[in-house]
Amino acid sequence: MSDPCKAIASSLAAIICLATVPATGQEEMQVEYDVVEMPSHWVAPAPTGKGAGPVTEEMLRKSGSYTDKWLQYHGDDRGYRHSPIKALTPEKVKNLRLAGLLPTGTLGQQEVSPVVYDGIIYVTTSYNRLFALESATGKTLWRYDHQNPKDLRLCCGPPNRGVAIYGNTVLMATLDAHLLAFDRRTGALLWNRKMADYDKGYSATSAPLIVKGMAVIGIAGGEFGVRGFFDAYDVKTGELVWRHYTVPAAGEPGVETWAGESWKTGGAPAWTTGLYDAETDTLFWTTGNPSPDWNGDSRKGDNLYSNSLLAVEPETGKLKWHFQFTPHDLWDYDGNTHIFLLDFKQGNKVHKVVAQPNRNGYFYVIDRQSGEFLRGNAYLEQVNWATLDAKGRPIVSPHALPTESPTERVCPSNAGGINGAWTAAYNPDLNLAFIPAMEACSQFQKGLAIYMEGLPYTGGTFIQVDGRNKIAYGHITAYDVAKGEVSWRYHDPFPVSAGALSTAGGVVFSGSNSGAIALDARSGEKIWSFNLGAPIRSQPIAWQEDGKTYVAYGAGDSPSLAAMFGAPTHTSDGGLFAVFVLE
Amino acid sequence: MSRIAGLIAGVALSVAPLSQAQTDVQRGEQLFTALCSAYCHGRDPGKREAPYLFDCEWLHGGSEEEIFATVSNGVPDTRMVSFGGKLPNGDDDIRNLVSFLMANSGCQE
Numbered sequence: 001m002s003d004p005c006k007a008i009a010s011s012l013a014a015i016i017c018l019a020t021v022p023a024t025g026q027e028e029m030q031v032e033y034d035v036v037e038m039p040s041h042w043v044a045p046a047p048t049g050k051g052a053g054p055v056t057e058e059m060l061r062k063s064g065s066y067t068d069k070w071l072q073y074h075g076d077d078r079g080y081r082h083s084p085i086k087a088l089t090p091e092k093v094k095n096l097r098l099a100g101l102l103p104t105g106t107l108g109q110q111e112v113s114p115v116v117y118d119g120i121i122y123v124t125t126s127y128n129r130l131f132a133l134e135s136a137t138g139k140t141l142w143r144y145d146h147q148n149p150k151d152l153r154l155c156c157g158p159p160n161r162g163v164a165i166y167g168n169t170v171l172m173a174t175l176d177a178h179l180l181a182f183d184r185r186t187g188a189l190l191w192n193r194k195m196a197d198y199d200k201g202y203s204a205t206s207a208p209l210i211v212k213g214m215a216v217i218g219i220a221g222g223e224f225g226v227r228g229f230f231d232a233y234d235v236k237t238g239e240l241v242w243r244h245y246t247v248p249a250a251g252e253p254g255v256e257t258w259a260g261e262s263w264k265t266g267g268a269p270a271w272t273t274g275l276y277d278a279e280t281d282t283l284f285w286t287t288g289n290p291s292p293d294w295n296g297d298s299r300k301g302d303n304l305y306s307n308s309l310l311a312v313e314p315e316t317g318k319l320k321w322h323f324q325f326t327p328h329d330l331w332d333y334d335g336n337t338h339i340f341l342l343d344f345k346q347g348n349k350v351h352k353v354v355a356q357p358n359r360n361g362y363f364y365v366i367d368r369q370s371g372e373f374l375r376g377n378a379y380l381e382q383v384n385w386a387t388l389d390a391k392g393r394p395i396v397s398p399h400a401l402p403t404e405s406p407t408e409r410v411c412p413s414n415a416g417g418i419n420g421a422w423t424a425a426y427n428p429d430l431n432l433a434f435i436p437a438m439e440a441c442s443q444f445q446k447g448l449a450i451y452m453e454g455l456p457y458t459g460g461t462f463i464q465v466d467g468r469n470k471i472a473y474g475h476i477t478a479y480d481v482a483k484g485e486v487s488w489r490y491h492d493p494f495p496v497s498a499g500a501l502s503t504a505g506g507v508v509f510s511g512s513n514s515g516a517i518a519l520d521a522r523s524g525e526k527i528w529s530f531n532l533g534a535p536i537r538s539q540p541i542a543w544q545e546d547g548k549t550y551v552a553y554g555a556g557d558s559p560s561l562a563a564m565f566g567a568p569t570h571t572s573d574g575g576l577f578a579v580f581v582l583e
Numbered sequence: 584m585s586r587i588a589g590l591i592a593g594v595a596l597s598v599a600p601l602s603q604a605q606t607d608v609q610r611g612e613q614l615f616t617a618l619c620s621a622y623c624h625g626r627d628p629g630k631r632e633a634p635y636l637f638d639c640e641w642l643h644g645g646s647e648e649e650i651f652a653t654v655s656n657g658v659p660d661t662r663m664v665s666f667g668g669k670l671p672n673g674d675d676d677i678r679n680l681v682s683f684l685m686a687n688s689g690c691q692e
Contacts, residue, residue, distance in 0.1 A: 150662075151660075151661075151662060151664060153662075155621075155622035223621065295617070404616075445620075446616070447615070447618075447620075448613045448616075448617040449617065450617060450618065450670065450671060452666075452670075455666070455669065456617075456618055456621065456622070458618075458621045458622070460616055460617060460621070461620035461621040461625075461626070463626055467629075468627050558632070559632075560631040560632040563627065563629040564625070569629045569631075
């Protein structure tokens, strides 16, 4: 008689199963067994929170002004991640103490930027668990664990960078390329939209952006030959309002920059969170690498709109203008790193600009009304792949090109610099941008470019030579945007891949391989640190409640990613969420 | 009896042993570089989700046939998908890949 326990052991249900026990001789004894179905969604029986009411469009557009909430991934509409909390000063932050911890119960990196509203902290984890925690106590109010398929198509770990909040809804995108909406007070699932087929190489990892009642979210898959896009969904109904393809199809403007039919598997994913500029009514979105990453033979041309800053009409998704950072990319220099909206004086003119530390090692300043390149300077200590001409177009060094038998050390590595997986921050009082960065150069090896749907389409590889030779390091750099030069650098022995938070009190919070750290925003001196037992990959936030000031972090990395960045891989797996308090 | 068993075993294997087939180690390297390395197995030792393939520790068997089967069938419930029937030269390309892995394996030492 076959063992019925074996048949159900492969399902997701936890089983308490007493096996059928054959007695001596011919008889078999029937024994009872229970099948216990483990839940994966815990809905609150009644609305939680303090009764604050729905999050309005107006609140989101002023999100950077609140001390008692944190509403957006970037902190505000300008990308500053600058908390107005004055209590977080260099003198006071040494008094931060650990207030609470939550194990995520998941492996891989924790990249969350939490949302705080109405006495509730919304935390997402790797592999798409969503916790709603009571902010005063850390108690779990409701929880949802997304059931991802086992054969996800991921290049770079299983992260999620947080929810978006609007009305009485929170939204989370998932690794199998869905967008889900929940009632923010009970956790009831409102709707679930499939963005794309995960088994064709698509996934989604970023926090959506809310603009005009729509949740804007882009997909990942630049290592799988997807055709990139970002979508706008009506938050109330889940209906798709528009889709913006980042790679033009035959007959569309820009397709002439793709040889033959290479646009069909062109990549240009849109896997980070953009910004909405109410002043110019423009939605800014950025894109990543063309496919295949390290072999451009089949896709001769600039490959628009990969590695680009896109200015888009928010209601329609229609393109206004673009600027491409790295045309015909052969290094995987995704152009979708953190952006800031600033005023920038050049000569006698004050320009409204988008400023960006790019993965390729250059800090760009682009006029955000015209798309004109104004300036580009290196923010890293090692940049040797290219220089920029007067229009910001790279002049590529021949030694940087991938070959079948590479010998050249190319800087920055494929992973950058700064990377779209974490944030930067900006202090408007000091005009300093704080950039967590990696200095880890690599070799680039060219291989065959073979497209097979749903399988890696990279055409080559990187060899992380600086990690191998133990010379990879990192820093948090304060970059004076007006002057175009580095103001100070805090060096770390290992690549830094944590996000950043700036405070009005003059502190920069970030992290490293050894934990959470805080620096004096004026000098870069380290003034506080806390070893959470795991590297920091998350985006710290701060808020105030009942007279106390809180700072929150996720901790935990993927050893695979650490290996790819040239960072140590010995740290334990497993994620944590931590809240610190200043009383 | 043992000769018949050997013959049956030979027929049951759908793979011609590598030593009997012409394999192209260089093409195997090109395939590895393109499909297996970048964000998966890599070329450097160190802990990764996708195992390092150039030591002598094989999770699913280190013989030619076992490595062929792992690449061809994938590993269920993991992100190692199946490559069988997908490469340009089919099973020949998988054999090329296997020959590259075995030629550079830590087992040689």
